Amino acid sequence: MLEMLEYDFMQRALIAGIFIATLASLSGTFVVLRRYSLISETLAHSALVGVAVGLVAGYNPMWMAVVIAILSAWLIEYLRSSFALYSDAVLAILLSGSLALAVIIVSLGGAFNNSLFSYLFGSILSVSDNDVLTIVIFGSLSLLFLLLFSKELYFIAYDEEVAKTSGVKVNFLNFLLVTVVAIIIALSIRVVGSLLIGALMVIPTVAALQYRVGFKNTMLISLFFALFSVIFGMTLSYYFSLPSGATIVLCVITIFIISLLMNKR
Amino acid sequence: MSLKFKLPIFDVENVSFSVRSQTILQNISFQIFHGEYIAIIGPNGGGKTTLIRLLLGLEKPTSGTIRIFGKKLNNFKEWYKIGYVPQRAAHVDANFPATVEDIVKMGRIAKRKLFSSMSQEDKEMVHDAMLKMDILDLKDKMVGTLSGGQRQRVMIARALASSPEILILDEPNTGVDVKSQQRFYKLLAKLNKEEGITILFITHDIGVIADDIGRLFTINQKATICNDPKKELSCEDMSELYGIEAHLIHNHRHEH
Numbered sequence: 001m002l003e004m005l006e007y008d009f010m011q012r013a014l015i016a017g018i019f020i021a022t023l024a025s026l027s028g029t030f031v032v033l034r035r036y037s038l039i040s041e042t043l044a045h046s047a048l049v050g051v052a053v054g055l056v057a058g059y060n061p062m063w064m065a066v067v068i069a070i071l072s073a074w075l076i077e078y079l080r081s082s083f084a085l086y087s088d089a090v091l092a093i094l095l096s097g098s099l100a101l102a103v104i105i106v107s108l109g110g111a112f113n114n115s116l117f118s119y120l121f122g123s124i125l126s127v128s129d130n131d132v133l134t135i136v137i138f139g140s141l142s143l144l145f146l147l148l149f150s151k152e153l154y155f156i157a158y159d160e161e162v163a164k165t166s167g168v169k170v171n172f173l174n175f176l177l178v179t180v181v182a183i184i185i186a187l188s189i190r191v192v193g194s195l196l197i198g199a200l201m202v203i204p205t206v207a208a209l210q211y212r213v214g215f216k217n218t219m220l221i222s223l224f225f226a227l228f229s230v231i232f233g234m235t236l237s238y239y240f241s242l243p244s245g246a247t248i249v250l251c252v253i254t255i256f257i258i259s260l261l262m263n264k265r
Numbered sequence: 266m267s268l269k270f271k272l273p274i275f276d277v278e279n280v281s282f283s284v285r286s287q288t289i290l291q292n293i294s295f296q297i298f299h300g301e302y303i304a305i306i307g308p309n310g311g312g313k314t315t316l317i318r319l320l321l322g323l324e325k326p327t328s329g330t331i332r333i334f335g336k337k338l339n340n341f342k343e344w345y346k347i348g349y350v351p352q353r354a355a356h357v358d359a360n361f362p363a364t365v366e367d368i369v370k371m372g373r374i375a376k377r378k379l380f381s382s383m384s385q386e387d388k389e390m391v392h393d394a395m396l397k398m399d400i401l402d403l404k405d406k407m408v409g410t411l412s413g414g415q416r417q418r419v420m421i422a423r424a425l426a427s428s429p430e431i432l433i434l435d436e437p438n439t440g441v442d443v444k445s446q447q448r449f450y451k452l453l454a455k456l457n458k459e460e461g462i463t464i465l466f467i468t469h470d471i472g473v474i475a476d477d478i479g480r481l482f483t484i485n486q487k488a489t490i491c492n493d494p495k496k497e498l499s500c501e502d503m504s505e506l507y508g509i510e511a512h513l514i515h516n517h518r519h520e521h
Contacts, residue, residue: 155374158368158371161323162371164323167344167374212407213362
């Protein structure tokens with residue numbers, strides 16, 4: 001384990017990974033409890049459009065991913081509240097629509113190569129100093145939001161209307177939550193990849209829910225599962241030359257299966 | 266009545282509400298004063314829940330005005346003064362990760378300032394609310410594992426934790442056994458008498474509580490207000506006064 005830490009790229013990947021595990025699992029708790037699980041998948045694919053634009057136009061792909069994912073999150077909220085559409089159908093349409101758009105942009109720009117592949121599945125080798133900086137800055141802001149409003153977000157997840165009648169600014173906080181989720185997902189695709197980040201956001205919480213404990217403990221268990229999966233997954237990925245995102249996701253799914261069996265009623 | 270010198274908690278004036286040209290509530294006016302104990306009855310689809318949703322600001326009236334503590338709904342900010350227990354209260358998602366204490370603590374959020382965690386006062390209020398509802402021993406239990414009656418008391422404790430001046434309950438006894446219901450009505454009456462908390466609730470079993478309630482509203486698109494249900498459950502005199510038909514109560518009593 002110590003040997004791998006001698007490499008700069010592994011240090012960068014671990015810092016990024018620990019940040020992302022923390023953010024994904026904390027925001028994931030609210031996403032799962034609000035039955036928003038699919039939004040993470042959709043935003044991950046929208047982030048890919050940003051990556052495609054970045055790769056083709058020569059901008060920083062992660063910054064572009066953040067911008068497009070946020071715009072997509074707002075579009076989802078708008079469509080959901082302004083038209084008579086099923087919200088899961090909105091998510092499904094935007095998911096495939098985004099992927100199609102990303103593929104077209106990349107192929108028109110002639111950038112269909114390994115670098116796109118690394119954004120699909122995550123690659124610890126490719127995390128740059130700049131990426132770490134972006135993750136730390138945006139990640140800290142997102143973390144601040146989640147910690148400041150965790151009680152309100154929990155109340156909204158429990159019962160949106162009762163929260164509203166208690167004076168909680170439900171619409172505003174919903175809007176901020178999807179924005180923060182969009183940012184977190186865009187930041188994650190470097191390490192975990194856009195096809196796999198949804199799993200890191202949703203599965204640690206679903207695994208933690210199996211233990212049937214209160215809010216705080218559910219969050220802490222979910223955080224622990226996410227951190228463990230990211231660190232253990234990256235270690236395996238280093239020693240066996242496996243793609244990092246896929247290894248991390250298999251770790252977290254293993255934890256989920258164990259949790260499910262341990263708590264079988 | 267000295268209560269009348271104070272501003273009414275709710276002042277509803279000529280309120281109507283319709284959805285897609287279908288009238289749900291028509292020209293309703295009433296006032297609710299501090300310390301009152303009011304039951305709302307009426308047939309399903311008669312607009313009882315809609316009326317409560319209007320009072321809570323969850324729906325906007327098509328016409329008319331609603332004042333809360335003297336302020337128009339849009340300007341009203343002190344939501345902690347109102348405790349709301351919705352109809353589905355007893356049906357919590359069994360997997361939702363919440364202990365009894367987690368739920369009751371939510372009641373303090375309306376009073377919370379940003380950047381501050383639970384103060385000593387918050388903790389005391391949460392403790393008091395659980396004590397009053399007799400659920401202190403359940404504090405660390407997961408709500409999903411409780412009985413309907415226990416959950417109901419948890420939901421009321423949550424509403425009480427913000428030290429409200431009025432409790433609004435929407436058919437709180439749905440899915441609760443008879444014994445728990447009786448206990449529940451005793452608790453409500455006690456809160457009203459001893460704590461002076463105003464109580465407004467929707468029910469369909471008016472017979473059980475007729476002794477305690479001060480006024481009875483019947484809602485079926487229009488409202489009929491019965492000021493002394495003990496003496497005149499028929500409401501006929503009142504209905505003449507208000508010019509509204511009051512056939513509801515009789516029908517309702519025979520239904521059950």
